[in-house]
Amino acid sequence: MADDAAAQLYQAFVSQDPAGAIAVVEASRHSGLEQAQLFDQLFAPAMSLLGGAWASGAIDEVTFTQAAVVAEQITSFVTPPAASKDTGVTVLIGSMHRDYHSIGKDVIGAALKEAGHRVVDLGVDVRPAEFLERVEETGSRLLIVAAEMTATARSVVRVREMLTSAGHEDVVMLVTGGPFAADVSLAKQVGANGVVRGVESSLKIVQKIVRDRLGGGT
Amino acid sequence: MAERSQQLALAEGLARQGQVQPAVEACYQALRLDESEALTHCLLADLMLTGDFYDEAISSAARAIEMDPSCSPAYLALGLAYDRRGGMWDQSILVWHELAEVEPDLVTAHVQLGEAFSAAAFDDEAIEAWRRALELDPAEARAMYNLAVAALKKEGMATALPGFRKAGELDPSQDDLFFSLAGICDDGNPAPDPAEVAPERQARLDAAGALAFEEDFFSAAELIRLILDENPEDPEALGLVAYLYLKQEAVNEAMACALRALSISTRTPTAVYCLGVAFSKRPGLSRNATRVFAALAKAVPKQPMPHVLYAESLLGLQRYAHAQQAYRTAIALDPTCVRARFGLAAVLMTEGRFAEAQWEIRRAAYYDTRRQGLFWRLYDVYAEGRA
Numbered sequence: 001m002a003d004d005a006a007a008q009l010y011q012a013f014v015s016q017d018p019a020g021a022i023a024v025v026e027a028s029r030h031s032g033l034e035q036a037q038l039f040d041q042l043f044a045p046a047m048s049l050l051g052g053a054w055a056s057g058a059i060d061e062v063t064f065t066q067a068a069v070v071a072e073q074i075t076s077f078v079t080p081p082a083a084s085k086d087t088g089v090t091v092l093i094g095s096m097h098r099d100y101h102s103i104g105k106d107v108i109g110a111a112l113k114e115a116g117h118r119v120v121d122l123g124v125d126v127r128p129a130e131f132l133e134r135v136e137e138t139g140s141r142l143l144i145v146a147a148e149m150t151a152t153a154r155s156v157v158r159v160r161e162m163l164t165s166a167g168h169e170d171v172v173m174l175v176t177g178g179p180f181a182a183d184v185s186l187a188k189q190v191g192a193n194g195v196v197r198g199v200e201s202s203l204k205i206v207q208k209i210v211r212d213r214l215g216g217g218t
Numbered sequence: 219m220a221e222r223s224q225q226l227a228l229a230e231g232l233a234r235q236g237q238v239q240p241a242v243e244a245c246y247q248a249l250r251l252d253e254s255e256a257l258t259h260c261l262l263a264d265l266m267l268t269g270d271f272y273d274e275a276i277s278s279a280a281r282a283i284e285m286d287p288s289c290s291p292a293y294l295a296l297g298l299a300y301d302r303r304g305g306m307w308d309q310s311i312l313v314w315h316e317l318a319e320v321e322p323d324l325v326t327a328h329v330q331l332g333e334a335f336s337a338a339a340f341d342d343e344a345i346e347a348w349r350r351a352l353e354l355d356p357a358e359a360r361a362m363y364n365l366a367v368a369a370l371k372k373e374g375m376a377t378a379l380p381g382f383r384k385a386g387e388l389d390p391s392q393d394d395l396f397f398s399l400a401g402i403c404d405d406g407n408p409a410p411d412p413a414e415v416a417p418e419r420q421a422r423l424d425a426a427g428a429l430a431f432e433e434d435f436f437s438a439a440e441l442i443r444l445i446l447d448e449n450p451e452d453p454e455a456l457g458l459v460a461y462l463y464l465k466q467e468a469v470n471e472a473m474a475c476a477l478r479a480l481s482i483s484t485r486t487p488t489a490v491y492c493l494g495v496a497f498s499k500r501p502g503l504s505r506n507a508t509r510v511f512a513a514l515a516k517a518v519p520k521q522p523m524p525h526v527l528y529a530e531s532l533l534g535l536q537r538y539a540h541a542q543q544a545y546r547t548a549i550a551l552d553p554t555c556v557r558a559r560f561g562l563a564a565v566l567m568t569e570g571r572f573a574e575a576q577w578e579i580r581r582a583a584y585y586d587t588r589r590q591g592l593f594w595r596l597y598d599v600y601a602e603g604r605a
Contacts, residue, residue, distance in 0.1 A: 047470070047477050051474035051477055051479075055446045056450035057447065068474065106372055200569070203536060
């Protein structure tokens with residue numbers, strides 16, 4: 001069955017028939033082939049047939065090139081989407097008031113966005129009141145506060161105080177930055193729920209929090 | 219004094235042979251005879267740098283510049299010594315600036331200037347310097363790596379990764395891997411005339427490989443066509459033609475030929491390589507690329523580049539810890555691998571380990587200048603010009 005479909009797809013390539021190629025892909029999908037399997041089980045075998053046909057001289061160079069163009073046109077139908085699916089989780093991220101370090105925050109924010117989270121980047125030098133304002137505005141229950149200096153790291157406690165006084169004790173506040181990596185007890189002192197130690201750590205922690213505490217969404 | 223003393227000539231000869239300690243001794247002897255010779259101070263600085271004696275290197279290079287402010291190799295040694303010593307970014311910026319003025323067309327001076335700016339957190343100036351380097355030489359891989367790191371800092375890995383891959387393609391080490399997998403080495407002889415190649419499979423394949431090495435892709439493809447006309451199921455010929463297509467940006471044709479080769483024989487490393495590269499050029503196929511490069515790294519575990527390619531594909535999957543491991547494996551196999559050091563720097567940045575990342579970039583800079591033989595190039599030009 002898959003072999004037949006691959007042969008049909010190959011035929012559509014060499015006939016320069018993108019619509020026919022898409023029809024083959026759609027038919028395979030309807031017959032139960034998952035999106036993640038389309039490339040390996042349909043597209044790759046068809047491409048192998050194409051390579052074989054060119055090698056044996058069954059098709060000439062021009063046909064080979066034109067078939068490759070058709071293959072290009074339908075690639076997006078058979079490859080898994082480059083961007084991850086929207087998780088529906090909103091994550092607020094920003095650097096603490098009087099802290100202008102942005103690299104760590106930006107890299108983490110970009111990775112979370114790439115992983116499908118809705119990231120709201122508040123920038124650098126964010127006042128505690130602004131964190132609270134944006135929590136209320138977006139309804140997010142997950143906040144990452146970055147601080148790269150000891151003084152600004154200590155002042156993160158004001159964000160927690162502000163959230164508590166406004167009745168947002170349930171908001172999960174994570175912290176990131178050199179002072180927290182060097183002294184984990186500092187995170188506890190400022191009322192943080194956890195320390196993010198870079199991108200991979202942020203992905204794992206956010207995924208765990210979403211699963212365990214936020215019930216799968218914000 | 220224009221003529222080089224005999225003692226200096228001896229020191230030079232020893233240094234070129236990599237005999238650091240005797241060369242240092244010869245330099246000191248030469249300085250005892252003539253303390254004002256800029257070349258000797260400059261050579262001594264480079265030798266000190268080789269031995270990781272940064273303060274001594276700084277002192278000797280500074281002395282050479284004092285003797286002759288146009289002594290370009292001394293600026294190189296001084297700048298590298300400042301960078302590797304660390305914490306002297308303001309001086310480093312000045313030195314690279316000077317070198318860029320003494321040798322305005324020296325691409326590396328602009329790349330280094332950018333790195334010094336970046337280390338001092340002047341990001342915009344750094345980007346400007348790397349762009350200038352790319353204007354001078356669009357194939358300057360290190361400027362591209364640095365721009366990728368800058369993109370990582372601002373917009374994250376998803377934006378930076380294509381930059382790393384682009385830089386990797388400019389970096390000759392990736393092509394070196396293919397030729398090593400294909401068993402093609404530079405024997406110093408020019409590739410044969412296609413018309414004079416014996417009508418045998420192996421002769422044609424060897425000649426096609428040699429022509430591909432010289433970037434004569436069309437002649438190479440014609441010879442491969444002759445092989446395939448006789449046996450369309452020749453996996454090695456298909457692997458080589460896949461490479462030829464890749465070099466001409468024909469990714470789908472390359473993928474088709476590589477897949478065909480692997481359907482005939484899974485033990486075709488050149489086809490595995492081409493398939494992995496083709497996959498890595500397609501957004502959404504990071505998982506496939508990872509699978510392929512993991513297999514390649516397993517097949518040729520002593521080669522650093524498959525580990526680098528594997529690491530880059532892992533970055534596309536946000537598996538940074540594994541990527542770091544693969545980069546470290548590559549560096550352990552080849553400490554001079556610039557691409558692995560930049561990749562590792564990127565991963566370290568994702569963990570907030572900026573100082574370590576900068577250290578890796580500085581190491582990459584040092585090895586890159588060594589790989590280019592830049593010191594000796596500048597040294598010879600300077601010595602000749604003076605004579």
